[in-house]
Amino acid sequence: MNDLPWDAPAGHPCVPTLNIGLTEFIEEFGDELLDSLNRSNPPVYAGIDNPARQWVLEGLKRQPFPAQAQVVQAIAALLLDQNEQAGIINAEMGTGKTMMAIALAAVMHGAGYRRTMVIAPPHLVYKWRREILETIPDARVWVLNGPDTLVKLLKLRDQLGDTYDGRQEFFILGRVRMRMGFHWRLAFWQRRAGGGRSLAACPDCGRLLQDQEGNLITAEEFQREERRRRCEHCDAALWTLMRPGKSDGGSRRNTILKSMCRIPTIGPVRAERLLSDFGEDFLASMLLDNVSEFINLMDAKGNFIFSDRQAKRMERAMANIEFGFGEGGYQPTEFIKRYLPDGCFDLLVVDEGHEYKNSGSAQGQAMGVLAAKARKTVLLTGTLMGGYADDLFYLLFRILTRRMIEDGYQPNARGSMAPAAMSFMRDHGVLKDIYTERDGSSHKTAKGKKLSVRTVKAPGFGPKGIHRFVLPFTVFLKLKDIGGNVLPGYREEFIDVPMSPDQEAAHRKLAQTLTVELRQALARRDTTLLGVVLNVLLAWPDCCFRPEVVKHPRSRDTLAFVPSIFEEDELMPKEQALLDLCLAEKARNRKVLAYSVYTGTRDTTSRMKRVLEQSGLKVAVLRASVDTAKREDWILDQVDRGVDVLITNPELVKTGLDLLDFPTIAVMQTGYNVYTVQQAARRSWRIGQKQDVRVIFFGYIGSSQITCLQLMAKKIAVSQSTSGDVPESGLDSLNQDGDSVEMALARQLINA
Incomplete structure (x- = not known):
């Protein structure tokens, strides 16, 4: 709480000013505040377990921790006793959100909720299947992530x-x-016209097609159209469905051959031999329905086809492979929307729910459709909010549609949600109205002032919004709440690395040159240089082992050139710091x-790998080319091979993966994304970790990297105000001191 001076009115004795912080205030008067809050807003769950639901939890093959069980009881009370439409589990990374959701589904099943649909990132689909089968006895799990998804949904409907x-x-x-839609192409009839032209006509009635001005459309013009349309005369569709691709040669045999070659230890020659020995139908049925029988295949003499070592590798890999010999062109969400009854899925679990916050994303809209079709929805997230109020608006509208409409947030007459989102921002977020006034001869016959207004959003979410939309539907869980000896220690450190003299001089000159160019461009109201300058100044200190040429994105004029500062065999200061850290951690037997x-284009991982390997470390680089569904196995393979250091982009591992084998995390750069930084920093501090976890952030002294880290820390503080954390100042929940990280960086750069 901010310190406010108090002026005594005339005639009253002077009263001393009371200075107290919000945290101290709550510590002093917390019990009284809690009693008052409980009287005015009775809690849905007050720590008293429902015996029937507790009995279900005790019957699971894996038991949740007491804190996890309380989360399950609380959400079950919200959905079943209060009959709310949706609930949110906002649990810190590593607290076991998957386990809690599975336990909740088991409790809901006891109340008559038969089918549960889980929406998961593609690389976590098989992790969900594995954990469900390890937790719930006799569960039936359908994976809808392969080319046979539509076949399975048709079977469900039957x-x-x-x-x-x-x-x-x-x-x-x-x-x-999951994304909605299907593959289509334009369908029309070509009619010859004078002058060698080919005109587009309706394939049903034969009428020539016209544009909005009444001009005839040529076949070439019609093929460039990007929207589906209908004939204005007979209303026939001028488009048709299409299959997105063709299998090799189109034959079933080639499809089965390709499927078997995806399995470790099986190449084209062996696959051909297996097909010749056992036949197409036999192998296809086993790959689809009974993988264990395929692994234990025997020849005519009763000997196993595959050795124990081969079988072990195959078993681990095939747990994450989906075999299908059908067509997957029709999107499953579209099928569920059109052909399955409302309430067919009793419970919808949305994993990594914050990924669906964007207004126009196909995935977000598809999630909203599934939430409308399901009876109840549960959202799982570790970072509910990224700092801005509209991060929550579309999420809340998709899962709590009824409550949002009650408060007046609904589409306008044209079906647009933009006015409702802006209204939500004004009610519960922070908007800045920026007025720009210019003097001069703005009129033809008289002088006047020209006033322009633009509105930009700023980070922050008001207490009223938290009270109305977050607290009534959200259960918070921190790793520290789990208690006991479940988790080891966790420590974040920052190491500011000094640049070398040549590096610092080149950086100072580059920053001065680009800042002058940026100021001149902004004076002309040209913002095209903004992203270029910020990206170069952030990246150059880590990429100065290669020449840097900065070009204007439109004119392609060279704005600055910096030769390479470090040779191939010369270590940069941050690389030396990373090498020292890795060698010290290896001596302690820590990965x-x-x-x-x-x-990408500025790739630093190859050089980092070479630098570390030259010092005797075993290094692996996880790249985007590794399929998302195979990343967990790929990392396990590297651990089995004795790797000391794993290098990757945090975007590739920010969700779901348990990297327990790597108790030390070195963050060379952060980027701008608050979600990614928070998620990636906790990859190894999770349930099951036995060693203390260290997270080290590196930044070059005097560079934009330090400013970026400071701004990221502010955004994280705002996001934590919707995650159950009490900031030092009550105004932190309305933190108005910044725009996006990029804009704040630009402002500091220009004002320097």
């Missing part, structure tokens, strides 16, 4: 009227495959996970 056998059913849908955001 079975809707069958007698229920009592087994709980889970449907795990990868969020990329290091190193993050670098520069893995």
Whole structure:
């Protein structure tokens, strides 16, 4: 709470000013405040367990920790006792959100909720299947992430009227495959016209097609159209469905051959021999329905086809491979929306829920459709908010539609949500109205003032919004709440690395040159240089082992040139700091996970790998080319091979993966994304970790990297105000001191 001076009115004795911080105030008067709050807003769950639900939890093969069980009880009370539409589990990274969601589904099953659909990132689909089967006895799990997704949904529709056998059913849908839509192409009839022209006509009635001005459309013009349209005369569709691709040669045999070659230890020659020995139908049925039988195949003499070592590798890999010999062109969300009844899925679990916050994303809209089709929805996230109020608006509207409409947030007459989002920002967020006034001859016959107004958003979420939309539907869980000896220690450190003299001089000259160019461009109201200058100044200190040419994005004029400062065999200061850290950690028998955001055109990972290997360290680089579903296995393979350091972009491992083998995390650069920084920093501090976890952030002294880290810390503080953390000042929940990290960096750069 901010210190406020108090002026005594005339005639009153002077009263001394009371200075007290918000945290101290709550510590002093917390009990009285809590009693008052409980009287005015009775809690949905007050720590008293429901015996029937507790009995279900005790029957699971894996038992949740007491703190996890309380989260399950609280969300179950919200959804079942209060009959709310949705609930949110906002739990810190590593607290076991997957386990809590599975336990909640088991409790809901006991209340008659038969089918649970899980939306998960593609690389976590099989992790969900594994954890469900390890937790719930006799669960039936359908993976909807392969080319046979539509076949499985058709089978589900056919079975809707069958007698229920009592087994709980889970449907795990990868969020990329979830996106709504289908593959289509334009369909029309070409008619010859004078002058050698070819005109587009309706394939049903034959009428020539016209544009909005009444001009005839040529076939070439019609093929460039990007929207589906109908004939204005007969209303026939001028488009048709299409299959997105063709299998090799189109034959079933080639499809089965390709599928078998995806399995470790099986190449084209062996796959051909297996097909010749066992036949297409036999192998296809085993790959689809009974993988264990395929691994234990025997020849005519009763000997196993595969050795024990081969079988072990195959078993681990095939747990993450989906075999399918059908077509997956029709998106599953579209099928569920059109052909399955409302409430077919009783519970929808949305993993990594913050990924669906964007207004126009296909994945976010598809999630909203599934939430509308399900009876209840549970959102799982570790970072509910990224600093801005509209991070929450679309999420809340998709899962709590009824509550949002009650408060007046609904589409306008044209179906647009933009006015409602702006209204939500004004009510609960922070908007800045920036007025620009210019004097001069702005009119033809008289002088006047020209006033322009623009509105920009700023980070912050008001207490009223938290009270109305977050607290009534959200359960918070921190790793420290789990208690006991479940988790080891966690420590974040920052190491400011001094630049070499040549590096510092070149950086100062580059910054001065680009700042002058940026100021001149902004004076002309030209913002095209903004991103270029910021990216160069952030990246150059880590990439100065190669020449840097900065060009204007439009004119392509050279703005600055800096030759390479370090030779191939010369270590940069930050590389030396990383090397020292890795060698020290190896001596303590600890593996290091190193993050670098520069893995594309400015790739630094190859050089880091070479530098570390020259000192005797075993290093692996996880790149985006490793399929998302195979990343967990790929990392386990590297650990089995004795790797000391794993280098990767934090975007590749920011969700779901448990990197328990790497208790030390080195963050070479952070980027701008608050979600990514918070998620990636906790990859190894998770349930199951036995060693103390260290997270080290590196930054060059005097560079934009230090400013970026400071600004990221501010955004994280704002995001934590919606995660159950009490900031030192009550005004931190309305933190108005910045725009996006990029804009704040630019402002500091220009004002320097």
